[in-house]
Amino acid sequence: MSAQLEPVMDTAPVRVLLADDEHLIRGALAALLSFEDDLRVVAEAASGPEALAMARAHRPDVAVLDLEMPGADGVAVATSLRSELPDCRTMIVTGHGRPGHLKRALTAGVRGFVPKTVSAQRLAEVIRTVHAGGRYVDPELAADAISAGDSPLTARETQLLEFAADGAPIAEIAQRAALSPGTVRNYLSSAAAKLSAENRHAAVRIARSQGWL
Amino acid sequence: MSAQLEPVMDTAPVRVLLADDEHLIRGALAALLSFEDDLRVVAEAASGPEALAMARAHRPDVAVLDLEMPGADGVAVATSLRSELPDCRTMIVTGHGRPGHLKRALTAGVRGFVPKTVSAQRLAEVIRTVHAGGRYVDPELAADAISAGDSPLTARETQLLEFAADGAPIAEIAQRAALSPGTVRNYLSSAAAKLSAENRHAAVRIARSQGWL
DNA sequence: CAGTGCCGATGACATTTGTCATCGAGGCAT
DNA sequence: ATGCCTCGATGACAAATGTCATCGGCACTG
Structure with missing residues (x-):
């Protein structure tokens, strides 16, 4: 125009x-x-x-x-x-x-x-x-x-992995996400399982390397 | 020449x-x-x-x-x-x-x-x-x-933080460093304390940001 | 030589984390 | 409405981790 x-x-x-x-x-x-x-x-x-x-x-x-x-x-x-x-x-x-x-x-x-x-x-x-x-x-x-391939993570799993990215303990992640600590552990556990990671920290690394963070 | x-x-x-x-x-x-x-x-x-x-x-x-x-x-x-x-x-x-x-x-x-x-x-x-x-x-x-300022970490602490950088569990770090698992935990604990980190993963992040990795 | 500090290890203990089964609330489709 | 799904939560239990005290060996330094 x-x-x-x-x-x-x-x-x-x-x-x-x-x-x-x-x-x-x-x-x-x-x-x-x-x-x-x-x-x-x-x-x-x-x-x-x-x-x-x-x-x-x-x-x-x-x-x-x-x-x-x-x-x-x-x-x-x-x-x-x-x-x-x-x-x-x-x-x-x-x-x-x-x-x-x-x-x-x-x-x-x-x-x-x-x-x-x-x-x-x-x-x-x-x-x-x-x-x-x-x-x-x-x-x-x-x-x-x-x-x-695509990210196998759900929206919450991805979000919680982001909160976990700096190594914060579960309690802090739960606060930041306004969720129960138990719930946080469940989601992170499931995320780690999907990524074949041994714990949430390794899961963060893997997700990052794939650009899923 | x-x-x-x-x-x-x-x-x-x-x-x-x-x-x-x-x-x-x-x-x-x-x-x-x-x-x-x-x-x-x-x-x-x-x-x-x-x-x-x-x-x-x-x-x-x-x-x-x-x-x-x-x-x-x-x-x-x-x-x-x-x-x-x-x-x-x-x-x-x-x-x-x-x-x-x-x-x-x-x-x-x-x-x-x-x-x-x-x-x-x-x-x-x-x-x-x-x-x-x-x-x-x-x-x-x-x-x-x-x-x-300078890195407050000793050589071993730095080395073990590097091994811990990818989120590996203690057992694996101990193997890679050819050390006892208990020793590894001690060094990482001391490193985390020196960096005022809540756990070794957060310590890795802090050390990285300072170029001490 | 005595003192100091790092290294490597062990054991005990509390805390955190991972794992699993289960439950209730709500959304959605047939 | 009934079934099915996801989300969020809880409790229980096992495993990993953090913390602390302690020990012996070794190197360096005054």
Whole structure:
């Protein structure tokens, strides 16, 4: 409803938003992408909320979002963008690619998902692919996600595992969750059993590694 | 023994080794540093051992090492470099700057320590400072390190906390450490007391956050 | 040499945690 | 309404864990 002033070129440059909380990485990435004639970084952000604000202001074609950011993580930002700016494609770049994250991202409408171990060349390619309406998911991460399957945990089990994540004793977890200590033990026991863990702490580790936390 | 063909300039460029396991970051960083006339990235590495090998082969003036790398972390690499290539200055770049890491790094002879939230401009400055024989430590990290103090844990306590880090039961820890289960409980209990933790799992978290792990 | 501190172990004891069977309240579908 | 399910709770019991006192060996240090 407003992009009609852009001069139509042979191939118009792709307007990119870059969001990563690490200044160094973000700047370096911007510099690197500037080598690509058909890509133009039009905005940068260091946090989830800032990424949203920049997206509203600059209306990029593609938003490249780091998964781990303060304020709101990449998937949360992608979810908001999907409703606010449906024409803006989103993609996620991440250091640690856990299977669960990929699933959350895809259901949030994210079209690209790559680890930070890829080359800049490939990142540029993926940006182009995503902008053209295609999708790209790192093959290794995809394989992990498929073989991992869905979380077997119920909502309460997941919630209580989160409360247990910092090693707090049962009594404290019960307080924070406003549940009876016995109930807490039951749910955590069942969660540990589902994850084949020897106790709740190991269960937390396993759930974390799968991105189910 | 082989660099005599380089034309001697007014100020010879600083030869830099870049080590980071994330391809994207490493490449982008290299591209960015290439804008600085007086800096030259002569080698890149994606792991600790590879960084060592590249350093031996290219004998850089400054080694810029990521703290978290597979094989051997940045501090370990710095320690090896100190004895093998005393003329090579080392510096650490890290995402999460825990107080303990900084201390370990400084005792390993590292001359620069910066988080990834700094600008590329500053990174370049720090590289120059380090090359000139100076030191630079991020002020915020330095403050954290000073206020945090040293680890109150003994060697065994630290070791057992590491074994306990994945939530394993006491029996398993005892086996892995080749100790009696009772002894393990004693050490972990004492470690938890020193850290004011309610149990060993919370103690692990606290020790981790301080870089004492 | 005596003192100190860490290491490794043992035993006893209280507490926490894991496991299981069971129960009642409510939602939902046939 | 009846059955079926999940949630939340309780009680009982076993197992794991935390805590404490104590011991001997060893290394370092004054």
